Amino acid sequence: MPRITSLLKCVADMTKKSSNLPESYIKRAMERTGWKTPSAVQYRKVQLKKKKYKFSVHRPWTQEFRDENWPGTQSPKVFVEPLLDWTFFKGDRVELLTGPDKGKQGIVNYVVQERNWVIVEGLNCTYKMLGEEFNYPGMMIKDEQPLLVTTQVTLVDPSDNKPTKAEWRYTEEGEHVRVSVRTGRIIPIPKQAEETPDYKTKSTYREQEKDTKESELTRITFQPKLKTFEMDIAEKMGIKEDRIPRKTFWYPVQHQDYEYEY
Template structure:
């Protein structure tokens, strides 16, 4: 079992939040959890990215539009800035009163939000298609227009724009080294591979065994 998973993940009753399962915040929130596990059907062709404009289809903010500020693909969640929010206390203890903050709750991309066509700012269903050059693009099924990927979707912790990233030759791993195939899979067991490397011949005949 990987060591980065907290002990609570192995339980049957887990509270899944916006924190990643390997983080300390997730472990803290699951110290005394009594919620049922939620099984998520992975989405093969993901369509929602940070910076997309979507319309909320569920809750008190139904019909309102906003920009996606965070994507949690492991749970089919997106967080829309300024929508579907609630107040919660943080830092509350015996000696402190804590502080009331506003927090956006996640929304399911399957039935609670829908992408907006930038040509007329109306919601639409979207699917992946290919251009004549073979480049995948998102296309609105209602208008047939291409919905480009937002600029915010390319941002990472290292750069705002991929073209502006400068590699450090002494620290960064080269792309060719990452893409190189260094493992040759085989049907041999670990013991068989060691024997082959050490040139050990097996001449013993195993005894007959029966499963009944």
């Protein structure tokens, strides 16, 4: 797991949870190799992989993300303010602080934690024409633009529908909850935050034919043994080895220009 963690440390936890995909798949999907040696015996295996990725509204496992992070492409450096505690979730009601829709409230329908972005349904939109030709006027579509959670939006307290800052606190029972700083009331996490491409809520998900059954998770299917494959087969077939092998000794050869890796 350490290799997967080191590569995916730039992918936010909310992105992984909302995808409901294994981390190994996300790592394999976002990995970009710019150059590698041919797969032959005489070549040492060396790969030149991309280390810094550009994050946008596209998820790391999509084709749009791969196109934006194509090897050799240069993108302007983006500075993102680090947030220790993330307090915005899909389904939250927020109020805009800037732009032409300043003062309006809307529902968050998309979260990009890697860039401190949220997209609010129906607000902060741009308009663009598609399919405009000499004999066809085209079609205008509305495109919702991302907003920074640090300066451009703020949460709305559900108790009085007024803007407020939020922070994480513990109740007397030890529950970790999100609380309005202005009123001290708990702001519950919306049910929409639990949605993934596979289910709306975990409780309503139905097991599919190829899913691992819950009963199989507790059953031990493999018992490790200090035996080789041949020894295991011989034991199952009732074959006993009475021969005593001779003692052998192995001496590693050292060379001044090479270093052995074990």
